[in-house]
Amino acid sequence: MFHMIVSDLRISPLRTVLTSLSMFIGIITLILSVLIGTLGKSYLESTNAQLSGWSPTYTVTVSDAQITDLKLNEKMIETMQENPIGIIVPEYQMDSLGIYSSGSIRHVNAVVTSSQRTKLFPVAIVKGQWFAEDSHESSLQVVVNREAEGMILSDGTVDLGVVNGTEKINIWVRGVIDDGSSEPIIYLDALTMERFLPQMWRPEGLTVFFHPTGSVNENMAKSAVSDLLFDSVGGKIGSWNRSDNAESYESVIDFLQTATLVSALLLLVVSAIGLINIGMAGIEQRSRELLIRRAIGATKTSIVCLVIGSSMLLSLIIACISIGISILLVAALPYMMPSDVPLELPPYPYSAAVLACVSAVVTACIGSIAPAIRASALQPALVLR
Template sequence: MRLIRDALRDMRAHRIRTALGGLSLFLALLSLAGTTVVGTVVEDLFVAREEQLNGRVPTLATSLDIGSVGAVPLDELISTIAAEIRARDGEFAIIQEKTVQVSSTPGDELTREYVDGTVSLVAGRLDQVRRLPVLEGRWLDSDEHVYPGGIVVNMAGREVYGGVGDVVLLQGSPHATAYPQRIVGVISDGVGGAMIYQSLSSAVHFQPHVIDAVFSSELLVHLPGETVREVAGAIRDASAALGVPKDSVQPAVKGDLDSLLGNLAMMELGFGVVSGVMLLVAMLGLLNIGLATFRERARELSLRRALGATRLRIFGLVVAGTTLLSLGVAVIAIGVSYLAVAWLTPRLIDPASALAPPGYPMLAAVISLSASFGAGLIGGLAPAVAAARTSPTRLLRA
């Protein structure tokens, strides 16, 4: 404790140099911590965007040609896939996009205006497979609840068809009678155009011929914590349960997340090199300040030696000063970066994005503390050795 008190007293005695050394180290550490924090947030942003459009990692997709399955009722098809996938604690979604006639204009049939709209008919839990933030209302009911139905629209769809509580008319197949559906939710799906999401089972209930004679759709399967190989195996097992040969099923990963993350890693490496150079400059600054301080304190150190201070004591005094300075600066830099992540970042995130407010990456704190401690130790080592070699006779020659 006495060594620490002496080191703090020495730092206060040279406030300007201590402040300059601390400032250069602070900027280097803030850059280093910022690189780690920004890299983590940007990586989360890329992952969130891909998972919003293509499915949470790991998700695989394959075409599902119901016409090749045979005369399998829709509810049996859904329950068969659900049994296979959910037995492995996973989730699935069957998706079929269709162009239908949509009207949000009140009035009788003669005056009502229809426009072409894209409807994504969904079975399973698409909201569990893809990241689909619900901005208003809720997601679709389960496949068992076919009446009274309900639809979900994306943000662009809200501008065209209305929001939660509004009713639109859907005409799923030519010459069919239009039927009303209430908007029960608004989501952010990352799609630029207007999109309507409707339960496949509910759509078939209102208009049985909404499914074509040969119904080809997409099957998405997500197994949390599993490998791509295991997800592919689950899809093949589910297809086999429907009578589809496993060899004819070719699941694939959607999107190009690996390439995006690879490019991000290269960018992080470049920023990391720049931060490392700044840290090296800060360390050299500490070394220069330490040597300059040693020259100024030569008489003082000689007096300490003449009064009985050992070489080890002098060495520890100088090293303790630079180490305390570096650790104190590291705590401040970590605190600033933590506030930026905990307070500022959530306010910059668009609520419509699929990115959840990030937590502070502990790796940034570990790297900052380790780098700061190393810089303080190395920067103070040479001055400490020079100070320890100071002889009491130097005071007599001065």
């Protein structure tokens, strides 16, 4: 029977090619639609996280903290890095900092923080690198965003100063990042700035960003932050607000995933209809051949097995080819995406590939049932006319 099925596929090359093309488009589109839905979700989450943190992120204002004490600040930041219940990032308010450009100081947003920040607010590295996690760096760590790149001097440094002040220092820029902001921003490592620029260390306030992990609830998070502050810089929590804005894009993600699923199902239906049309047309063209087979002793069951078996064998071959091509496409994605996109590419959707294989076989089976029934219903006596 298998030899007959293979020979059957060779009888009409055009019909085999058209059926293969229909299956191939359906399988590839199903896999890509799932991948696009995953990429779309990751892109929305990453874009939002650049500005407001991974969901959920809480913004905590701290008052009456001893943020001018080097040892207490160092203890607080080290405790934050070792905290097992989530990602905790400090940000010191220092609105007086600026960068000298064209002979005059220009105010820019200065974010004085720790190396943990990129774990909560993802960035794309354009040049260089982000802060080292070692808190005992031997030099001040400075990074600027893409909008502030034009302020970097030809030797790779910037002139940092204080607005309405006399302090000025030339600092080497460690890296340039894309943080999603349209405003120029300079990022400074809190510990190295406090250590090497004590004359400029004038923090006006402290904000803490907290992203809980696992099953940590909001009450547990508040207690953890309060204990951390009590054991280091002191102070008390002034406000506690969720700031990641996940609600603004969750509905978009749900719609995107639903739309891709519906599109995949519709494509499978279209593929099944195409198989039925091709199969019915093939039966019309092969009616004399099938009648001769019946006339020389082929049973109705063998005719049904021949028609359905041909479609199923073809569907398995095309499924393997389609999955192989889709694996190559997914592997090529990192080379096709811009290098400065803060997007973690998803792994190959194996579950979608398995579903596509099963769907291809089921679709081929369903699409060939009607032609098989019609073929088995042909009367051998017709061949004598």
